[in-house]
Amino acid sequence: MQISQREYQNELDTFLSYLNFEKKKCFGIQMNQENQDCLDFAPFLEHTLNNLGDPFCGEGGHLETFKYERELVRIVSEILQLNAEDVWGYYTSGSSISNLQGVHLGLRKMGENTILVTSEDAHNSITKAAYITRVKQIVQLPTNNEGQIDPDALSEFLSNTDRSQNFVFCFCSGTVSKGAYDDVELLVSVIDQYITKEQYYVHLDAALGGMITPFLEGRPLKLDFSVPEIDSLSVSFHKRVGIPVPGSLFLMRRSSLMTCNANSYVEDYASFDTTIPGSRDGLTPFITLMKLKKIGIQGMVDRTENVLQKAKWFHERLLSYDIKSLRNDFSPCVYFEVSSPDMLKEFHMPTYRKSDGKIYTHIFTMEHVCQNELNNLLNKIVSYKKKDIPVLTVSK
Numbered sequence: 288m289q290i291s292q293r294e295y296q297n298e299l300d301t302f303l304s305y306l307n308f309e310k311k312k313c314f315g316i317q318m319n320q321e322n323q324d325c326l327d328f329a330p331f332l333e334h335t336l337n338n339l340g341d342p343f344c345g346e347g348g349h350l351e352t353f354k355y356e357r358e359l360v361r362i363v364s365e366i367l368q369l370n371a372e373d374v375w376g377y378y379t380s381g382s383s384i385s386n387l388q389g390v391h392l393g394l395r396k397m398g399e400n401t402i403l404v405t406s407e408d409a410h411n412s413i414t415k416a417a418y419i420t421r422v423k424q425i426v427q428l429p430t431n432n433e434g435q436i437d438p439d440a441l442s443e444f445l446s447n448t449d450r451s452q453n454f455v456f457c458f459c460s461g462t463v464s465k466g467a468y469d470d471v472e473l474l475v476s477v478i479d480q481y482i483t484k485e486q487y488y489v490h491l492d493a494a495l496g497g498m499i500t501p502f503l504e505g506r507p508l509k510l511d512f513s514v515p516e517i518d519s520l521s522v523s524f525h526k527r528v529g530i531p532v533p534g535s536l537f538l539m540r541r542s543s544l545m546t547c548n549a550n551s552y553v554e555d556y557a558s559f560d561t562t563i564p565g566s567r568d569g570l571t572p573f574i575t576l577m578k579l580k581k582i583g584i585q586g587m588v589d590r591t592e593n594v595l596q597k598a599k600w601f602h603e604r605l606l607s608y609d610i611k612s613l614r615n616d617f618s619p620c621v622y623f624e625v626s627s628p629d630m631l632k633e634f635h636m637p638t639y640r641k642s643d644g645k646i647y648t649h650i651f652t653m654e655h656v657c658q659n660e661l662n663n664l665l666n667k668i669v670s671y672k673k674k675d676i677p678v679l680t681v682s683k
């Protein structure tokens with residue numbers, strides 16, 4: 288197993304040049320690969336930073352970054368309209384874990400007689416969280432063509448179901464396949480026609496949208512704690528901010544947490560047992576906080592505008608070539624039909640096969656996606672499409 292210094296160095300060099308080459312073609316995953324400035328944090332790699340337990344009540348006793356983690360929680364809560372007095376949350380290794388935390392606490396709060404309601408377009412981590420927590424029933428509501436939960440379907444579901452049960456609703460700000468934003472205010476108004484707030488919990492999966500909607504001019508989308516019915520929320524940072532290790536915050540109203548019965552005390556590491564993981568990455572919350580503070584709100588506004596413009600441009604180009612394509616307002620996602628899956632791997636794009644045999648894919652125009660590479664991709668898509676069109680000889 289042991290290798291020589293030379294082999295070691297070789298492997299490092301080879302892998303690094305592979306990454307530098309591939310990075311500019313990473314279109315298919317909603318992730319910002321622009322993080323050269325994270326080299327500033329290289330000296331911290333000499334330390335093992337472990338945020339063991341709850342950042343608000345954990346006592347550490349080891350090298351940790353709780354102070355920075357709490358500051359990040361407060362800053363992001365403010366961005367997402369949650370009152371600083373009423374904040375609880377912690378940094379996780381990604382929004383899948385934040386979603387698991389949301390489903391877990393939702394069920395702790397609502398009790399055993401609870402069903403989980405989400406959508407067909409929800410991230411797979413929501414249904415997985417439901418299986419892990421052994422929820423008694425999962426309902427996946429249908430979505431419209433744009434990928435949003437259909438309010439009529441929610442209404443129909445609630446009118447036909449046993450409403451003596453409790454409910455955990457998981458809605459989404461920025462779905463994975465189409466970048467759709469559920470209209471949570473509207474959905475909540477539908478729910479309120481059937482049950483009272485004591486009977487339900489709302490978790491918002493804002494893995495992507497949580498770092499987009501606050502930075503839109505005039506804040507046209509209300510997908511944060513300004514909707515009073517939202518109990519908790521997930522928001523990822525590797526998707527927008529540019530950090531080398533995936534990371535997310537789980538945020539929750541502290542007043543809601545206090546009713547969840549999830550607070551036994553762990554003597555081993557002097558913390559209430561509120562977090563799913565024990566050991567947690569302490570470096571990435573520190574990097575995320577410092578980068579966010581460096582970029583600033585206006586910086587995020589500008590970057591968001593730029594990311595959305597690129598998507599708008601790409602979508603319009605596809606339409607000009609008569610390629611079936613969809614882009615939701617305020618979304619960096621362009622969803623479109625391709626005639627062959629052959630080129631998708633090259634650009635790290637997913638393959639969505641429909642029941643009618645058609646193939647769709649999508650791109651996210653995140654920060655590292657540059658105009659040159661977009662042109663390249665567009666040319667490839669168009670040339671594949673041409674191959675697919677039978678040549679017609681029109682005689683008049």
Ligand SMILES: *Cc1c(COP(=O)(O)O)cnc(C)c1O
Binds near residue numbers: 492
């Ligand atoms: C990315 C994403 C997730 C999962 O986040 P990970 O960080 O990959 O665990 C969940 N939901 C949505 C909507 C996402 O975009």
